[in-house]
Amino acid sequence: MTAGKPPHGREARVSELARKVIAHDWRALAKAITKIENEDTDASALAASLYPHTGHAHIIGVTGPPGSGKSTLVDALTAVIRKDGLSVGIVAVDPSSPFTGGAVLGDRVRMQRHAGDTGVFIRSMAARHTPGGLAPTTRDVIRALDAFGCDVVIVETVGVGQVELEVMKVADTIVVVTVPGLGDSVQTIKAGLLEIADCFVVNMADRPGSALTVADLRAMLTFGGAEERRRRWVPPIIETIAISGVGIDQLWDACQRHRQVLDADELMGRARDRLRDEVIEAVTRGVGAYVTEALSRNGTMDSIVAAVARRELDPKTAARQIIEKHLKTL
Amino acid sequence: MTAGKPPHGREARVSELARKVIAHDWRALAKAITKIENEDTDASALAASLYPHTGHAHIIGVTGPPGSGKSTLVDALTAVIRKDGLSVGIVAVDPSSPFTGGAVLGDRVRMQRHAGDTGVFIRSMAARHTPGGLAPTTRDVIRALDAFGCDVVIVETVGVGQVELEVMKVADTIVVVTVPGLGDSVQTIKAGLLEIADCFVVNMADRPGSALTVADLRAMLTFGGAEERRRRWVPPIIETIAISGVGIDQLWDACQRHRQVLDADELMGRARDRLRDEVIEAVTRGVGAYVTEALSRNGTMDSIVAAVARRELDPKTAARQIIEKHLKTL
Numbered sequence: 001m002t003a004g005k006p007p008h009g010r011e012a013r014v015s016e017l018a019r020k021v022i023a024h025d026w027r028a029l030a031k032a033i034t035k036i037e038n039e040d041t042d043a044s045a046l047a048a049s050l051y052p053h054t055g056h057a058h059i060i061g062v063t064g065p066p067g068s069g070k071s072t073l074v075d076a077l078t079a080v081i082r083k084d085g086l087s088v089g090i091v092a093v094d095p096s097s098p099f100t101g102g103a104v105l106g107d108r109v110r111m112q113r114h115a116g117d118t119g120v121f122i123r124s125m126a127a128r129h130t131p132g133g134l135a136p137t138t139r140d141v142i143r144a145l146d147a148f149g150c151d152v153v154i155v156e157t158v159g160v161g162q163v164e165l166e167v168m169k170v171a172d173t174i175v176v177v178t179v180p181g182l183g184d185s186v187q188t189i190k191a192g193l194l195e196i197a198d199c200f201v202v203n204m205a206d207r208p209g210s211a212l213t214v215a216d217l218r219a220m221l222t223f224g225g226a227e228e229r230r231r232r233w234v235p236p237i238i239e240t241i242a243i244s245g246v247g248i249d250q251l252w253d254a255c256q257r258h259r260q261v262l263d264a265d266e267l268m269g270r271a272r273d274r275l276r277d278e279v280i281e282a283v284t285r286g287v288g289a290y291v292t293e294a295l296s297r298n299g300t301m302d303s304i305v306a307a308v309a310r311r312e313l314d315p316k317t318a319a320r321q322i323i324e325k326h327l328k329t330l
Numbered sequence: 331m332t333a334g335k336p337p338h339g340r341e342a343r344v345s346e347l348a349r350k351v352i353a354h355d356w357r358a359l360a361k362a363i364t365k366i367e368n369e370d371t372d373a374s375a376l377a378a379s380l381y382p383h384t385g386h387a388h389i390i391g392v393t394g395p396p397g398s399g400k401s402t403l404v405d406a407l408t409a410v411i412r413k414d415g416l417s418v419g420i421v422a423v424d425p426s427s428p429f430t431g432g433a434v435l436g437d438r439v440r441m442q443r444h445a446g447d448t449g450v451f452i453r454s455m456a457a458r459h460t461p462g463g464l465a466p467t468t469r470d471v472i473r474a475l476d477a478f479g480c481d482v483v484i485v486e487t488v489g490v491g492q493v494e495l496e497v498m499k500v501a502d503t504i505v506v507v508t509v510p511g512l513g514d515s516v517q518t519i520k521a522g523l524l525e526i527a528d529c530f531v532v533n534m535a536d537r538p539g540s541a542l543t544v545a546d547l548r549a550m551l552t553f554g555g556a557e558e559r560r561r562r563w564v565p566p567i568i569e570t571i572a573i574s575g576v577g578i579d580q581l582w583d584a585c586q587r588h589r590q591v592l593d594a595d596e597l598m599g600r601a602r603d604r605l606r607d608e609v610i611e612a613v614t615r616g617v618g619a620y621v622t623e624a625l626s627r628n629g630t631m632d633s634i635v636a637a638v639a640r641r642e643l644d645p646k647t648a649a650r651q652i653i654e655k656h657l658k659t660l
Contacts, residue, residue, distance in 0.1 A: 044646050051644035268639070275645060276635045282649030284618025290653060291617055292610045305606045309598070314381035315605060316374050319612030323620060 014042050018049035021148050026118070029148045033123055036140045047140045050147040057089070057146040057153045058259055061171030063193065066158055068177045069203045073242040073251075074156050078120055080245075080252045081152050087119040089145030089153040093138055093167050121145060135166040136281065142170060168196060169274060173258045175251070177201045178217075180209035194220065197235050199254050205239035205247065214239060233261050295322065344372050348379035351478050356448070359478045363453055366470045377470045380477040387419070387476040387483045388589050391501030393523065396488055398507045399533045403572040403581075404486050408450055410575075410582045411482050417449040419475030419483040423468055423497050451475060465496040466611065472500060498526060499604060503588045505581070507531045508547075510539035524550065527565050529584050535569035535577065544569060563591050625652065 017035075020028030032050070036043050062077075064070050071092070078088045114120040123145075125138060138155065145153045157167050168174050176197040202213050217237050236254050240247030262270070295301040304322065307313045313321075347365075350358030362380070366373050392407075394400050401422070408418045444450040453475075455468060468485065475483045487497050498504050506527040532543050547567050566584050570577030592600075625631040634652065637643045643651075 048644040048647050052641045055641060272635055272639050275638045276631065278645045279631070279635060279638060279648050279652070280618065280622045282646050283621055283652050284614060286649055286653045287617045287621055288610065288614025291613055301606065301609070305602055305609060308605045308609065309602050311382045311385060314378040315608045316612050317378050318609050319616055322609070322613050323616045 010042060010045070014045045015049055017042075018046060018147075021050060021144060022053050024149050026121070029121065029144060032144050033141050036144060037125060037137060039137070043140070047143065050144055053147040054143045055146070057142075057150050058255070059142060059146075059153045059155065059170060059172045060255055061168040061174045062154060062156045062177060063158070063168050063174070064177030064201075064203075068179045069242050070156055070158070070177050073177060073201065073203055073240065073248075074154050075114075076240075076242045076245050076248045077154065077251060078114065080248045082114075082117065082119055084252075086151035087149065088121070089142075089148070089150035090120070090122045091138060091141055091145070091153065091155045092122070092124045093134060093155060093157040121148070121150065135170070136278070138167050139170050139278065165193065165196070168193075169277075172262070172270070173198045173255050175199045175201055175255070177203050178213065179204045180207045180213045198233065198258050199235050199251070200237040201247075201251060202237065202239045203242050206241050210239055233258060291322070340372060340375070344375045345379055347372075348376060348477075351380060351474060352383050354479050356451070359451065359474060362474050363471050366474060367455060367467060369467070373470070377473065380474055383477040384473045385476070387472075387480050388503070388585070389472060389476075389483045389485065389501045390585055391498040391504045392484060392486045392507060393488070393498050393504070394507030394531075394533075398509045399572050400486055400488070400507050403507060403531065403533055403570065403578075404484050405444075406570075406572045406575050406578045407484065407581060408444065410578045412444075412447065412449055414582075416481035417479065418451070419472075419478070419480035420450070420452045421468060421471055421475070421483065421485045422452070422454045423464060423485060423487040451478070451480065465500070466608070468497050469500050469608065495523065495526070498523075499607075502592075502600070503528045503585050505529045505531055505585070507533050508543065509534045510537045510543045528563065528588050529565050529581070530567040531577075531581060532567065532569045533572050536571050540569060563588060621652070 017028055017032055021032050032046055034040075035046055060077075062070055062074055074090060074092075078090065081088050114122065123141065125134070125141065142153050142155060155167065155171055174196050176193050176199070178200070180202065200217050202210055202217070204210075214237050221235060221237075238247055238250050238254060240251060242248065292301065295304075300322075304313070304318050308315055308318050347358055347362055351362050362376055364370075365376055390407075392400055392404055404420060404422075408420065411418050444452065453471065455464070455471065472483050472485060485497065485501055504526050506523050506529070508530070510532065530547050532540055532547070534540075544567050551565060551567075568577055568580050568584060570581060572578065622631065625634075630652075634643070634648050638645055638648050
């Protein structure tokens with residue numbers, strides 16, 4: 001049975017690491033997150049081991065256009081949450097960091113304030129580390145923080161695209177940040193985010209135009225927010241000056257109220273919808289990999305691609321033929 | 331056989347529209363692109379009808395960090411290409427436009443210069459219009475322009491993330507733009523883009539620091555560019571002042587030389603790799619949709635999601651079980 005040894009070795013290694021994470025070992029957590037982020041061979045098994053120990057943390061998503069002061073806001077919010085004696089995990093998602101390296105700098109700035117505070121764990125994620133996609137990997141990193149025992153996990157994304165919207169969907173409570181004077185500041189958060197926001201923040205509220213931005217947001221909510229999820233919870237609009245801590249207590253209060261109001265049924269429903277999406281996503285990816293690997297191995301893929309290159313077949317029809325041929329038994 | 335009528339109606343409609351696009355009918359092209367972008371029910375059939383008529387256009391991708399003057403560069407490049415008597419299609423991809431509305435403005439600015447020139451067709455794409463993903467939709471829009479008869483198709487993306495990198499991969503020739511003084515300007519294009527660039531542009535070259543930026547790029551190419559595709563083609567570094575047209579002739583010349591040097595074997599190899607990726611992507615998406623729909627219909631998905639919500643099963647293991655159970659005949 002010596003052939004069985006390597007898997008046993010891995011199993012033991014993974015369950016030992018998971019055990020340490022659950023036992024609140026910082027170094028184990030950092031190691032686990034690195035494995036998850038790099039999609040290490042242990043990553044799936046590790047995520048599976050941690051999963052039963054999740055579901056405790058309140059996951060707060062913070063997003064908004066560049067320049068809206070999100071990082072400062074997250075920093076200030078963290079300080080307020082810490083005063084309540086709760087531990088905080090922060091995941092800063094920066095898909096643009098291959099270009100800017102911004103995530104690293106952001107880390108350093110925030111680290112200074114919370115340095116030495118063992119109740120705060122900060123992690124930056126760059127798109128380049130996550131070949132399997134930012135959203136799925138972020139989900140597993142958040143779960144590691146949850147299993148570790150963080151009471152609150154804050155996920156911060158720069159709100160400029162589809163990926164960020166995707167990432168925000170992992171949150172229980174979604175905070176959308178804007179600032180006065182960002183052109184038509186309400187316009188900047190109009191599509192996509194307006195629908196999913198649970199709480200609006202007008203940051204840098206000491207700038208001129210803040211009251212106008214608040215009024216614009218309120219008008220938009222009044223006209224546009226008649227969906228079902230708006231019935232029990234109308235997103236508050238909170239003015240903050242994150243740099244000096246103004247309005248942050250109110251923000252934290254709103255996040256907590258949101259979770260209470262939505263608790264039980266609605267939160268569970270949302271969580272179930274998210275899990276369904278996640279399973280479907282994993283099935284899609286897995287099946288696709290399975291099919292294409294099988295076809296590549298027996299040369300079918302090569303001959304199909306050659307036909308497509310000769311313009312005898314278009315790519316979508318080729319795909320449909322593959323699916324029909326290989327999945328007819330389903 | 332009256333039941334066969336609606337599909338026949340659609341087939342006729344699609345092939346008539348495709349015929350008009352291929353016959354260089356502007357209005358038909360605009361209509362076809364709208365159908366493709368909105369993933370209209372005719373979109374796949376239309377793309378399939380156009381596909382055999384593609385492969386003529388030289389596809390040039392232009393990307394770079396925000397503020398590098400990409401749109402002005404594309405505008406100037408278009409003017410130079412037009413002087414050679416070639417027709418140009420421009421696809422401006424702006425995934426951030428749900429937030430900024432930037433694409434619309436960009437259009438208007440450029441439209442002024444090329445207004446009334448029937449040799450230039452401009453189209454902006456926003457992420458929100460493309461539920462099936464920006465890269466696949468962009469691919470089909472480019473093909474419509476190719477089938478329409480555009481000699482050159484320029485794809486412009488704001489270079490800030492994974493999506494844009496993905497979109498760039500559709501191009502034959504990839505132009506990466508930077509400007510002096512964007513912080514460490516070479517740093518801003520370091521990861522991901524450096525590897526895929528066929529041509530570098532230092533735009534706004536009348537700004538201080540231009541020579542330094544060129545030197546930095548050259549150093550980086552010398553140290554980092556030992557991959558296979560660099561053997562036959564070393565990416566030139568071209569200084570431009572797009573707003574006054576300086577250096578644009580050289581850029582167009584470089585693009586043409588690049589296509590000649592890579593012609594035949596290498597371009598074909600690249601094209602085949604891209605087609606392979608595209609087929610795999612379509613198979614993955616199609617199989618995933620097929621499997622999840624089947625499972626949702628018979629209630630399997632509900633019971634699995636419930637188990638995952640109870641933390642009895644983690645999402646990835648659930649997905650693996652589904653795959654193993656339903657694809658064992660493959």
